Amino acid sequence: MAEPTTGMRPAGGLDLNHSVGRQPNRVAVVFAKEFREVFRDRRTLIGVVISPLLITPLLFLLLGTFISSESRKMRSEKMVVGVANASLAPSIMRSIGAPAHLTLEPVSPDRAEALIKDRKIRAALIIPRDAERGLAAHRTVKVEILLDAGNEKSNAAAMRLREVLQNAGKGILQVRLKELKLPAEFATPLDVRETPIKTGSGRGTLIIAGMLPYLLALACFSSGIYAANDSVAGEKERGTLETLLVSPASRRELVLGKFAAVAAICCVGSALSVVGMSIPFFSGLKAFDWIARGGMHLTLSGIGVTMLMQIPLAFLFAGMLLTVSTFARNQKEAQTYLGPTMIAIIVPAMMSMVTGAEAPMGMAAVPVLNASLIIKQALTGSTDPAFLGLALGASLLYAALSVGVCTRLFERESVLLRT
Numbered sequence: 001m002a003e004p005t006t007g008m009r010p011a012g013g014l015d016l017n018h019s020v021g022r023q024p025n026r027v028a029v030v031f032a033k034e035f036r037e038v039f040r041d042r043r044t045l046i047g048v049v050i051s052p053l054l055i056t057p058l059l060f061l062l063l064g065t066f067i068s069s070e071s072r073k074m075r076s077e078k079m080v081v082g083v084a085n086a087s088l089a090p091s092i093m094r095s096i097g098a099p100a101h102l103t104l105e106p107v108s109p110d111r112a113e114a115l116i117k118d119r120k121i122r123a124a125l126i127i128p129r130d131a132e133r134g135l136a137a138h139r140t141v142k143v144e145i146l147l148d149a150g151n152e153k154s155n156a157a158a159m160r161l162r163e164v165l166q167n168a169g170k171g172i173l174q175v176r177l178k179e180l181k182l183p184a185e186f187a188t189p190l191d192v193r194e195t196p197i198k199t200g201s202g203r204g205t206l207i208i209a210g211m212l213p214y215l216l217a218l219a220c221f222s223s224g225i226y227a228a229n230d231s232v233a234g235e236k237e238r239g240t241l242e243t244l245l246v247s248p249a250s251r252r253e254l255v256l257g258k259f260a261a262v263a264a265i266c267c268v269g270s271a272l273s274v275v276g277m278s279i280p281f282f283s284g285l286k287a288f289d290w291i292a293r294g295g296m297h298l299t300l301s302g303i304g305v306t307m308l309m310q311i312p313l314a315f316l317f318a319g320m321l322l323t324v325s326t327f328a329r330n331q332k333e334a335q336t337y338l339g340p341t342m343i344a345i346i347v348p349a350m351m352s353m354v355t356g357a358e359a360p361m362g363m364a365a366v367p368v369l370n371a372s373l374i375i376k377q378a379l380t381g382s383t384d385p386a387f388l389g390l391a392l393g394a395s396l397l398y399a400a401l402s403v404g405v406c407t408r409l410f411e412r413e414s415v416l417l418r419t
Helices: 026-038 042-076 090-096 112-117 131-136 152-179 203-223 225-231 233-238 241-245 251-282 286-293 300-327 331-354 361-365 369-380 385-410
Strands: 079-084 102-107 123-126 144-147
Touching (some): 026 225, 042 203, 042 225, 042 286, 079 152, 090 131, 090 152, 102 152, 112 123, 112 144, 123 152, 203 225, 203 251, 203 300, 203 331, 203 369, 225 233, 225 251, 225 300, 225 331, 233 300, 241 251, 251 286, 251 385, 300 385, 331 369, 361 369, 369 385
Parallel strands (some): 079 102, 079 123
16 A cells, blocks of 8 residues: 555645655745735735836826926916115116016015015015126126025025026126127137937936835835735734644745745835836826926836846845744734834935935945945946946845844744744
8 A cells, every 4th residue: 555645734725745755845835825825915916016007107197297287387476576775776677677477576685584484575686785886887796595495486486586687697798798899709708518418318317216216125125014924923913823833844944935935025016116117118108208308218228227136125125024024923013113124224225316326336235225226327327237246246145144034033932933
């Protein structure tokens, strides 16, 4: 008679025993079980699949609509600007004229700041009392623009006022040249013009390069939150972890299987986020014309490098999330620990927004920041192979360390079985 086989199925229908002569890959079995169970949950489908592919392009659409609407509103709005000592400088006021997009009101120099703070005026032009004598003597007259630097409309009014004064200055200069019988070219010895190279990136690419790495890092991290929490902390709550621990699989095999499942979920979520963010650039839909008009574009090579860097980032986040889930008693406690963990992710990701793509080589060793900078380099067409190699190696090393920490926690009964 053939020797009977036993088959115990622990949590989730997991079969880690084997028939005579057949040795299963237990890590693969754990991975398949975890990956399958996570995608049975509607929250995973919404957060990892539907949100990146549908909600992300929709956000780009709403963002473009909002930007266009606000730009039209800002251009059409007539802003009130105060002018101090206007009666003492008739030449300047004649040069300024009556701007179509500004309403000029006389104000006292002492009251200008209070009026700006109270939103009675958006900015103020302070003309010195001796301005007329300075102009008559062909001297430079120093005027001051007061504004609230923290207010968008005040900044817009100051910018409009600056343009008006520049035009007024050009008019006064023409009068001076005419009086001195000098040609107009006398005041412009150099005619400087900027010409973007044809193979370079548009100015709008800088916006994309600053924004996308931050968003992709958050998308990669958030994709694995539910999978990691349910994988260990959830098993503790349901009382199925003990059954899993008495299976033939070693603690290391269990950790590696769960880690692979969470990392795969992070990779899927981040990859679909890249796809979702690429849709507005390659769809050709008229609703996304504002992206091309702003000089923003993505290249296939940039998308490829971005996808590549998401892999070590997913490994790092999977190890971190699984460590938090293992240490926590239950899913609620794991959610609490995610607060400081999220800060540790957000801070370096935000640093990439203000750090140039051609960063020092030492930044390739900073977790999360290095991946964000590689993505930024790819989007701006300035990828450094040495920086890329060092960043990949450092990210994989950090991921291995996080898996090692998680494995050590799995070997401690006081941590693993506490509820």
